[in-house]
Structures are given as C-alpha cells and as structure tokens.
Amino acid sequence: MPQYAEVILPLALPQNYTYRIPFDIAEDVAPGKRVIVQFGKRKLYTALVFSVHDNAPEGFQPKDIIEVEDKNPIVGPLQLKLWQWMADYYLCTMGEIMTAALPSGLKLESETVVLRNHLKKIEDSELNDNEFLIVEALTSQDALSIKEIGDITGFKNPLKLIHSLLGKRYIVLEEELKNGYRPVQKRLVRLADKYSGSGLSELFEELSRAPKQKDVLLSYFKLMGEASREDNDAPKPIVASKLLKAANSSDSSLKGLAEKGIFEIYYDQPEEDSKGGSTHDFYELNEHQQKAHSEIKQHFEDKDVCLLHGVTSSGKTEIYVRFIKEMLDQQKQVLYLVPEIALTTQLITRMRRYFGEHVLVFHSRFSDRERVETWLKLIENPETPYLVIGARSSLFLPFQNLGFVIVDEEHETSFKQFDPAPRYHARDTAILLASMSKAKVLLGSATPSIEAYTNALAGKFGLATMSKRHADLPMPEIQCVDLKRARNKKEMHGNFSHELVEEIKATLANKKQVILFQNRRGFSTMIQCQNCAHVNQCKNCDISLTYHKHIDMLRCHYCGYTRQVPSRCPACGSYEVKALGFGTEKLEDDLKLMIPEANIKRMDLDTTRKKNAYLNLITEFEDGEIDILIGTQMVTKGLDFENVALVGILNADSLLNFPDFRSHERAFQLMAQVAGRAGRKNQRGKVLIQTADPYHNIIRKVMDNAYDKMYEDERYERKNFKYPPYYRMVKLTLKHRDRQHLSNSAIALGKELRGVFGERILGPEFPLVARLRNFYQMEIILKFERSVSLNKAKESLLETINIFLSKNPDKKIQVIYDVDPM
Numbered sequence: 001m002p003q004y005a006e007v008i009l010p011l012a013l014p015q016n017y018t019y020r021i022p023f024d025i026a027e028d029v030a031p032g033k034r035v036i037v038q039f040g041k042r043k044l045y046t047a048l049v050f051s052v053h054d055n056a057p058e059g060f061q062p063k064d065i066i067e068v069e070d071k072n073p074i075v076g077p078l079q080l081k082l083w084q085w086m087a088d089y090y091l092c093t094m095g096e097i098m099t100a101a102l103p104s105g106l107k108l109e110s111e112t113v114v115l116r117n118h119l120k121k122i123e124d125s126e127l128n129d130n131e132f133l134i135v136e137a138l139t140s141q142d143a144l145s146i147k148e149i150g151d152i153t154g155f156k157n158p159l160k161l162i163h164s165l166l167g168k169r170y171i172v173l174e175e176e177l178k179n180g181y182r183p184v185q186k187r188l189v190r191l192a193d194k195y196s197g198s199g200l201s202e203l204f205e206e207l208s209r210a211p212k213q214k215d216v217l218l219s220y221f222k223l224m225g226e227a228s229r230e231d232n233d234a235p236k237p238i239v240a241s242k243l244l245k246a247a248n249s250s251d252s253s254l255k256g257l258a259e260k261g262i263f264e265i266y267y268d269q270p271e272e273d274s275k276g277g278s279t280h281d282f283y284e285l286n287e288h289q290q291k292a293h294s295e296i297k298q299h300f301e302d303k304d305v306c307l308l309h310g311v312t313s314s315g316k317t318e319i320y321v322r323f324i325k326e327m328l329d330q331q332k333q334v335l336y337l338v339p340e341i342a343l344t345t346q347l348i349t350r351m352r353r354y355f356g357e358h359v360l361v362f363h364s365r366f367s368d369r370e371r372v373e374t375w376l377k378l379i380e381n382p383e384t385p386y387l388v389i390g391a392r393s394s395l396f397l398p399f400q401n402l403g404f405v406i407v408d409e410e411h412e413t414s415f416k417q418f419d420p421a422p423r424y425h426a427r428d429t430a431i432l433l434a435s436m437s438k439a440k441v442l443l444g445s446a447t448p449s450i451e452a453y454t455n456a457l458a459g460k461f462g463l464a465t466m467s468k469r470h471a472d473l474p475m476p477e478i479q480c481v482d483l484k485r486a487r488n489k490k491e492m493h494g495n496f497s498h499e500l501v502e503e504i505k506a507t508l509a510n511k512k513q514v515i516l517f518q519n520r521r522g523f524s525t526m527i528q529c530q531n532c533a534h535v536n537q538c539k540n541c542d543i544s545l546t547y548h549k550h551i552d553m554l555r556c557h558y559c560g561y562t563r564q565v566p567s568r569c570p571a572c573g574s575y576e577v578k579a580l581g582f583g584t585e586k587l588e589d590d591l592k593l594m595i596p597e598a599n600i601k602r603m604d605l606d607t608t609r610k611k612n613a614y615l616n617l618i619t620e621f622e623d624g625e626i627d628i629l630i631g632t633q634m635v636t637k638g639l640d641f642e643n644v645a646l647v648g649i650l651n652a653d654s655l656l657n658f659p660d661f662r663s664h665e666r667a668f669q670l671m672a673q674v675a676g677r678a679g680r681k682n683q684r685g686k687v688l689i690q691t692a693d694p695y696h697n698i699i700r701k702v703m704d705n706a707y708d709k710m711y712e713d714e715r716y717e718r719k720n721f722k723y724p725p726y727y728r729m730v731k732l733t734l735k736h737r738d739r740q741h742l743s744n745s746a747i748a749l750g751k752e753l754r755g756v757f758g759e760r761i762l763g764p765e766f767p768l769v770a771r772l773r774n775f776y777q778m779e780i781i782l783k784f785e786r787s788v789s790l791n792k793a794k795e796s797l798l799e800t801i802n803i804f805l806s807k808n809p810d811k812k813i814q815v816i817y818d819v820d821p822m
C-alpha cells in the first residue's frame with residue numbers, strides 16, 4: 001500500500017506537496033480524490049491527490065493526511081494530465097490551475113465563509129449530532145468562516161461536515177449568495193382581478209381623459225383575443241413590450257395604468273429558459289452547408305482539428321448541430337466553447353430545442369452550487385452523452401468520454417485568460433484536451449485568427465469555407481463617412497455625422513432597429529484643463545480617469561478608483577476644465593437629444609454589472625422594445641437579431657491606432673463582426689463606418705469583405721517583424737511598488753537574459769499603463785523561432801530568472817509569466 005501522497009494545494013506553490021498516508025486510510029487515498037491536510041501554521045485545506053507512491057521525501061518530515069473526503073475521485077486521470085500540461089506550458093503552478101478549475105464548493109479552506117440556507121427547514125432526522133451543532137452555530141450568527149466554526153464547535157476538522165451540509169443544502173457559501181444567479185425575467189401584464197368580468201365600460205369611461213392609456217387597454221384586449229384564439233389550452237400571458245408596440249405607446253402609459261390599479265405588472269421566466277421542452281427537427285442544410293459539412297468530415301479522416309471559415313450568418317451553428325447529433329448518438333460527450341456565455345441565451349435556447357436534457361450549461365454567472373452539480377453530474381455519469389456549453393473555464397470539467405469539441409468564434413480574445421494565472425488560451429488548451437481524449441475539434445469563425453488560418457493553410461488543420469450567407473442573404477452594404485470632411489464642412493452633430501443621423505432616422509421610420517458600436521464606455525475619456533492641459537489621473541494607476549455622467553464621478557477603468565469631478569483645475573486653479581473624447585454614455589446622451597422619441601439603451605460593462613442585466617437587454621432588444629442599442633465590444637459578439645437594419649461604427653480610428661502587433665487583425669475582426677449584425681433576415685443590412693481615414697487599408701478590406709487579403713498582408717508583416725504565429729512569445733511582467741528599484745532590477749534582469757537569449761530579448765519597457773493599483777510594471781519580451789525547442793527555452797528562462805531573484809532576496813520584484821500573450 002502506498003505510504004505517501006503528492007497533493008495539489010489551492011495555492012501558488014511551486015511544486016506539489018508530499019504528505020504521509022496514515023495506515024488506516026491507506027486504502028481510501030487515490031489520485032483525483034480530495035483530502036484534508038494542514039498547511040502552514042494551523043490552516044486546513046482541501047487538497048487534491050495527484051499521485052501516490054512509496055518514495056519517502058528527502059529533507060523533511062511529511063505531515064499526515066488528516067482525512068479523505070471522497071469515496072470516488074472527483075477529478076479524472078485525464079484532467080490531472082491536462083493540468084500538468086497546462087502548468088508546464090503556461091509556466092504556472094498546479095495549485096493555480098486547481099483554483100481556476102474547481103468550483104468553490106469543491107475546494108473549501110479555513111477562510112471560506114458559509115451561511116445558513118434559510119430556504120431549507122431543519123429536519124432533525126437528516127442531520128447527525130455534529131452537523132446539528134454546526135447548523136445551530138449558524139443560526140445564532142449570520143456568517144462564519146470554517147475556521148470560526150471549528151473554534152466554536154471544538155471540531156478539529158469541520159471541513160468534512162461542511163461538505164456534507166453543503167450537499168444537503170443546509171448551508172451555502174457566501175460567494176454563492178453574492179453571485180446568485182437569477183434567470184431572466186420577462187415583464188408581463190394582466191388586468192387586475194376586480195376588472196375581470198364586469199366593470200369594463202366604467203373602466204373605459206374612467207380613461208376617457210387619458211387617451212393613450214385607453215389605447216393601451218384596447219390593445220390589451222385585442223392581444224388577449226388573439227392569444228386565446230391561437231391557443232386552446234391556456235391563453236399566453238401578455239408581454240409588456242409586445243403590448244406597447246401594438247398600442248404604439250410608451251412605458252409611461254403602462255405605468256400609469258398600473259398606478260391606477262387597472263393593470264398588474266408581473267415578472268416571469270421566459271419560456272425558452274425552461275429546460276427540456278419539445279425537441280425540434282433539424283433544418284435541412286443548404287448546398288453550401290452540405291458541402292462544408294462533408295468537407296469537414298473528410299478532413300477528420302486524417303486530421304484532428306478543422307477550421308470552418310464561414311461569413312457571418314452563413315449558418316455555421318447548424319453545421320455544429322450535425323456533428324453534435326452524431327456524437328451524442330454515439331454516446332459521446334461534446335464540449336461547445338463560446339467566448340462569452342452571457343451572450344449565449346439565444347444559443348442555449350436553440351440547443352435545448354434540439355438536444356433537450358442532454359444540454360448542460362456551465363459558466364461563472366451560475367451559482368457555485370449549480371457549477372458543483374454540473375461537475376458531479378459529469379463525474380458520476382461518465383458514459384452519459386452530454387453537450388456542455390460553456391465559456392473558457394468549462395474545459396476543466398471532468399469529461400471522461402469526450403468525443404468532440406467546438407470552439408465557436410475561435411478568434412475571440414476572451415478565450416485567453418489574462419489575470420490571474422493560469423494565463424491560458426482556451427482554444428489551444430481545448431485542442432490539447434481533445435487530443436488527450438482522442439476527440440476531434442471544430443473551430444469556427446467568420447474572421448479566423450491569423451494563428452488558426454495559418455495552421456489551416458499549412459495543412460495542420462483542415463479548412464472548410466462558406467462565403468455565402470444563409471438563404472442567399474446579401475452581405476451588408478458598407479459605407480464610410482469621412483470625419484475630416486464632415487468636420488470641415490461643419491456637418492457633425494457632436495460625434496454623429498449628418499449621414500449617420502439621417503440613416504438612423506430612416507431606419508427607425510422603417511420600424512427597424514439600429515446597433516451603434518463605440519469602443520469606449522463612460523462619458524468622456526478624460527477631463528482636461530484648457531489652461532494648463534492638466535489631466536486628472538488615477539491615484540493608483542498611471543492612467544487618466546474617465547468621466548461617468550450618471551454617477552457624476554471620475555472613475556479609473558483599471559482599478560475602479562472613483563473621485564468627484566473637480567470644479568477647477570487642481571494644478572493651476574483655472575475653472576476651464578473640459579471633457580475630451582467620448583464614450584458610450586455620451587453617445588446615448590447626444591442621441592437622446594437628437595431623436596427623443598427613440599428608445600435608446602446602452603450595453604457596456606457599466607450597464608451589465610448586475611447578473612441578469614445583460615440578458616434583460618438582449619430580451620428587450622429581441623422583443624423590439626429597444627430601438628437603438630449602443631454598445632462596446634459586447635454588441636459585436638455572435639448576437640442574432642432579426643430586425644437590425646443599420647449598424648454604425650462611431651470611430652474606427654480608435655481601433656486602428658492601437659500600438660499592438662495584433663491591432664489590425666483585431667480591428668478587422670471587430671468591424672466585420674459588428675457589421676455582420678446588420679440584416680440577418682430578409683433584407684440587406686447597411687453599415688456606416690465613421691473614420692478620419694477612409695482609405696485606410698483595413699477599412700477598405702472590411703468594406704470589400706476581403707478576409708483573405710487582410711490575412712495575406714498580416715501574414716507578411718508578422719513574418720517580417722518576427723511575430724506569432726511565426727515566432728513564439730513569452731511576456732514577463734515585472735512588478736514593484738518602487739519605480740526606481742523596479743527599473744534598476746528590470747534592466748539588470750534584461751542584461752542577464754540577453755546573455756542567454758541575445759537579441760531575442762526585447763525590453764524592459766514600461767507598458768502603456770506604467771503603474772497599476774500602486775504597482776509599477778515593466779515588460780520584457782522573449783521572442784524566439786519556432787525551430788527552437790519550447791521546453792529548452794522555458795527551462796533556461798526560468799533558471800536565469802530564479803538565479804537572478806535569489807541573488808537579490810530582499811526587495812524582490814514580482815515576475816509574472818504570460819506564454820503566447822494576446
């Protein structure tokens with residue numbers, strides 16, 4: 001029987017930690033199971049067994065494992081292998097990966113705070129004496145850390161009891177309450193009880209002096225009539241947005257009726273959110289889809305990865321559906337990765353209609369409890385064919401029977417995790433996961449990443465192309481507005497050109513919807529003194545503060561620091577301080593003045609902080625309640641709205657002039673994607689791009705829908721200037737509170753590294769934001785040829801840095817590794 005276990009602790013330790021296995025539990029300890037161990041002075045942790053062996057560790061006396069948590073492993077051998085690969089590849093620790101991978105409920109530690117779940121009544125018969133003591137402790141105090149519970153109850157090891165209580169739902173994690181997921185709600189309207197039946201004529205009488213409200217009431221009865229005719233069982237409830245549309249009326253009339261007690265406004269879950277439901281027949285694939293489908297199948301004969309390059313609205317999703325169906329029929333599991341899960345209500349609805357109960361959804365907006373349940377479902381039913389739809393972290397789920405992976409919108413940068421470690425790319429990691437599982441991978445995009453397209457052209461990946469939109473819908477018509485000219489001719493209304501305003505008005509007159517894209521949120525980008533040019537900076541970061549009008553405050557977009565708007569310049573005392581630049585909030589304001597009758601909403605980080613704000617916005621837009629949606633990147637991602645006829649890009653120049661080797665690729669992707677939201681059904685959409693440089697190479701390529709030409713140019717540049725995918729990159733970010741010390745150390749380290757890697761080392765340099773949250777940072781970049789062994793390069797890198805750091809033990813600078821930075 002093995003005597004020692006190597007365990008992963010949920011901490012950034014450089015290596016796994018060894019514990020002794022006490023004889024009486026030796027049979028229970030196995031890789032993938034959780035154990036409780038003590039680490040540091042008195043702290044208890046849930047750790048995960050990585051391996052068991054008989055080799056006594058040298059140089060220290062290992063502590064005993066306190067207890068085994070699981071009857072069966074909660075992490076499979078495949079996952080442990082993947083974690084190991086990730087730690088090696090992305091230069092991070094297994095603990096960091098475990099922290100990212102496991103939902104909180106599976107990795108309790110002494111500091112975890114739990115609360116009593118008041119929704120659950122105490123059933124004495126369900127609790128043993130010790131569990132009862134804990135529930136008691138939580139009844140008298142609201143929230144307790146696990147350590148505090150240990151102190152109160154005198155239990156040395158409350159973790160096991162906590163696990164059990166969590167399972168029985170008597171307690172919840174504090175984290176879970178904070179992130180409590182609530183499903184989207186639809187606003188519904190019904191007539192107050194007292195009016196159902198009699199009293200209607202009096203009611204209309206009463207409203208004779210409120211004609212608008214009367215209209216709404218009339219429309220209500222009309223819709224009720226239609227609803228009961230359509231449906232024999234129970235008439236469908238009346239949706240507020242539909243009612244207002246039918247009555248051609250505004251929200252205030254509805255509110256007025258509610259205030260008078262005539263209407264009741266209530267909320268319900270939209271039906272698409274309910275699980276299961278009737279399954280739906282597949283669409284018949286059109287000829288382009290059929291061709292692409294069979295090409296992909298062909299490629300999978302001898303390739304593991306295939307790229308589907310299909311223009312927006314070409315029907316890529318329907319092709320995914322075919323592969324999913326085949327896999328589920330073969331009793332295999334499928335992972336469907338999407339860049340931003342909040343945007344995927346539409347997709348989830350579609351998949352539930354096709355695959356019903358097979359669909360599992362996994363993302364950070366779900367409660368931890370739900371995430372734990374999905375995790376356990378997969379581990380306990382290894383053979384069940386599930387379709388898991390999720391954002392990047394779902395690739396950590398314990399698949400044991402994975403047959404297929406889809407990475408939709410493969411080019412999206414949100415597949416890469418920036419902070420904290422592991423700084424992994426979900427597309428690349430998914431390809432590895434698939435190869436470990438002998439599963440195939442289908443990447444899809446209208447604007448593939450240069451990396452993926454290069455691999456496809458080189459024959460490493462298969463390639464299938466669809467250049468026609470579904471149902472022969474034409475690509476949108478794209479026009480430019482020359483901002484320089486418009487400004488000279490005084491044809492600008494704030495940030496809107498005359499053309500754009502006219503197009504917006506014409507679109508609304510046609511009862512169609514508009515999407516406006518602006519890269520920046522907030523009101524202005526900064527507040528500047530007109531006298532001395534002083535700009536208000538964040539006190540923690542080297543970046544100017546952004547003015548947010550609705551809170552009338554200046555705010556830092558990096559650290560969240562906020563302060564009042566100074567009425568006069570803090571530097572010279574002048575009262576002439578002016579807002580410069582513009583964000584989404586300013587656009588919303590300007591547009592409301594120009595087109596007061598339109599219902600305008602904003603979709604950016606500020607308006608979507610609340611859990612279901614996002615989904616509500618999408619639902620309202622789908623229902624036609626919103627006429628104009630102004631948004632940041634969020635509006636570019638894979639949304640499928642039928643009624644959008646116009647897309648406006650307010651300022652293309654801010655996308656193009658970004659100092660990064662990927663800026664042209666990204667600008668093309670963003671513009672092509674947002675343009676793709678126009679005219680997705682029936683009628684050709686229109687896109688207006690405002691720019692001071694209408695002849696810019698990238699803008700021309702967007703207008704001509706010329707991905708291939710853009711790719712050729714980019715490829716040439718990347719090769720010439722030694723960038724990915726032709727060269728590999730590792731970015732080091734060095735941090736310290738003291739600027740001078742950081743700079744000296746960074747220069748010294750740069751010198752050491754140059755001694756090893758020569759010209760392959762760039763920097764150190766201060767990045768755009770040199771100070772973040774009070775830490776100064778500098779970057780050093782290692783760029784090397786693909787022919788150089790990645791492992792060797794990383795080994796020398798780590799060795800050089802570790803020797804350097806150990807030579808300067810005090811005032812140590814912090815080093816952060818980012819492999820394949822984005």
Ligand code: ADP
Binds near residue numbers: 285289310315
């Ligand atoms: P993409 O993902 O390529 O942007 P989608 O798969 O979302 O495109 O398809 C665009 C629209 O066309 C969707 O509304 C979809 O339902 C519809 N569609 C796609 N393929 C078919 C088909 N074969 N038959 C009918 N409708 C289809």
Ligand code: ZN
Binds near residue numbers: 531533570572573
């Ligand atoms: Zn000043």
Ligand code: ZN
Binds near residue numbers: 560561
């Ligand atoms: Zn800041």
